[in-house]
Amino acid sequence: MTPPGHRTLSTAALVGVLALTSACGSDDALRAGQEPPAAPEDIACFGGSVSAAGSSAQENAMYTWIAGYQLACSDSLVLYDSVGSGAGRSQFLESAVDFAGSDAALDEQEHEQARRRCADGSPAVNIPGYVVPIAVIFDLEGVDALNLPPETLARIFNQDITHWNDPEIAEHNPDAELPDLRITPVSRADDSGTTENFTGYLTAAAGDAWPHDTGGTWPIEPVEAAQGNSGISEAVEAGSGTIGYVEASHTADMATVSVGVGGEFVDVSPDSASRVVESSPEREGGTEHDHALELDHGTTESGTYPIVLVTYEVACMRYGTEREAERVRAFLDYVLSEEGQEAASAETGSAPLPADTRTRLRASVAEITSVG
Structure with a gap:
């Protein structure tokens, strides 16, 4: 019962x-x-x-x-x-x-x-x-990897960067064939700890590019929203030009973003994410x-993936x-x-x-x- x-x-x-x-x-x-x-x-x-x-x-x-x-x-x-x-x-x-x-x-x-x-x-x-790390996933035909610094990620999710061939994205991905396609950010529709950790990262790492407080609810009118990690994963996979954030086991075979940390770009992995927790x-x-724990989402330590949730x-x-x-x-x-x-x-x-x-x-x- x-x-x-x-x-x-x-x-x-x-x-x-x-x-x-x-x-x-x-x-x-x-x-x-x-x-x-x-x-x-x-x-x-x-x-x-x-x-x-x-x-x-x-x-x-x-x-x-x-x-x-x-x-x-x-x-x-x-x-x-x-x-x-x-x-x-x-x-x-x-x-x-x-x-x-x-x-x-x-x-x-x-x-x-x-x-x-x-x-x-x-x-x-x-x-x-x-x-577990929070992965930034995307669906963009012909592109299977992207490097994005925190300021660029913040502007994408704040809807300030609206097309995939924007010069700011192209600067960090010179070998990618970026289309003139509108970006569709997918955010959570529900009150979510994943959102709280993701916005916490943007607040700590992106400076003025993310003019919002950390919180469990998405702070602006969404372009597209979905319920739960599974919902975002399904929405990104079903779309074109979509990008979202999910707990790493929901990435399936989708492309993920390497995040700018200090002077390098770090891939999402359990090892790179665990370094944040060990030092928190x-x-x-x-x-x-x-x-x-007090997670250091704004870390600049080499080899550390900063978008993590506990x-x-x-x-x-x-x-x-x-x-x-x-x-x-x-x-x-x-x-x-x-x-x-x-x-x-x-x-x-x-x-x-x-x-x-x-x-x-x-x-x-x-x-x-x-x-x-």
């Missing part, structure tokens, strides 16, 4: 849940050609269900985690609704789901709301679970077990019952395990969390408890 207040599952998650529920731990839970995700020998299983909602950026990773966990724990059911980070945080704060996936950490106001949602006024915490400190002012698993430190606490604790521990991180990386191209980081985060998850 769908938990009260839980919305319709996304297609990918629903297919996964139905397959996993009916398969009772068999390989039928997997996508065609997918290897069974490994699970730790000491994995903690629970009976019943745990529900979550949020980031579409981690949708593919979550499908993999659900498959791995439920294959190891046949009596457990994990429900995930890929509705976008903003909606996921709202559902969590309204107690409609047990935890949320969000590409942006809870802000100060949301932390206050969370103390009313969590048991005994306990805090909610941001636990980094998924680190935790946000000041948080509680002991809150691990929100998806957080947002959970209470105390729940009303031990049953709730146990289920959240067990599943998030699997997400943060070496096996869970490697499974997501193999499926999506994400950067697995370093071992010392995983140890620290799992120690925080182990402290999730109940009032009873």
Whole structure:
């Protein structure tokens, strides 16, 4: 039964849940050609269900985690609704789901709301679970690679550069045959952590070329808009002269932009993206077990890809019952395990969390408890 207040599952998650529920731990839970995700020998299983909602950026990773966990724990059911980070945080704060996936950490106001949602006024915490680059994808006949500095990217998405043969684009791509074709930027229609991280990058790196604040909603009237990472990917692929931004596992075989960093152009990859996270400190002012990061989107370090998102698993430190606490604790521990991180990386191209980081985060998850 769908938990009260839980919305319709996304297609990918629903297919996964139905397959996993009916398969009772068999390989039928997997996508065609997918290897069974490994699970730790000491994995903690629970009976019943745990529900979550949020980031579409981690949708593919979550499908993999659900498959791995439920294959190891046949009596457990994990429900995930890929509705976008903003909606996921709202559902969590309204107690409609047990935890949320969000590409942006809870802000100060949301932390206050969370103390009313969590048991005994306990805090909610941001636990980094998924680190992945945001790729800038495009569809332009005859062109399979582009170099774009941050100022040029900002002017394209701000609709100041409107045609592909603009001199500013041509300057950095002398060997490309750029057509006199109108550029169609595709942005998110929903409140999105991917948008918040992408606009955060433009704010930090593009200077006056991006005259907008960082935020989860697109700041200007869009040329074309789509729901979720999958929606942008489909819109860019179906168009001509289109360009958009997606979590890297949604790029399929589409062309991607190499981004200007310092005096070079850097390709999107897990290795180049992980360098930003490794050097990013935790946000000041948080509680002991809150691990929100201050990402340096404006870095000029060589070989570093700066457009990165970290998806957080947002959970209470105390729940009303031990049953709730146990289920959240067990599943998030699997997400943060070496096996869970490697499974997501193999499926999506994400950067697995370093071992010392995983140890620290799992120690925080182990402290999730109940009032009873």
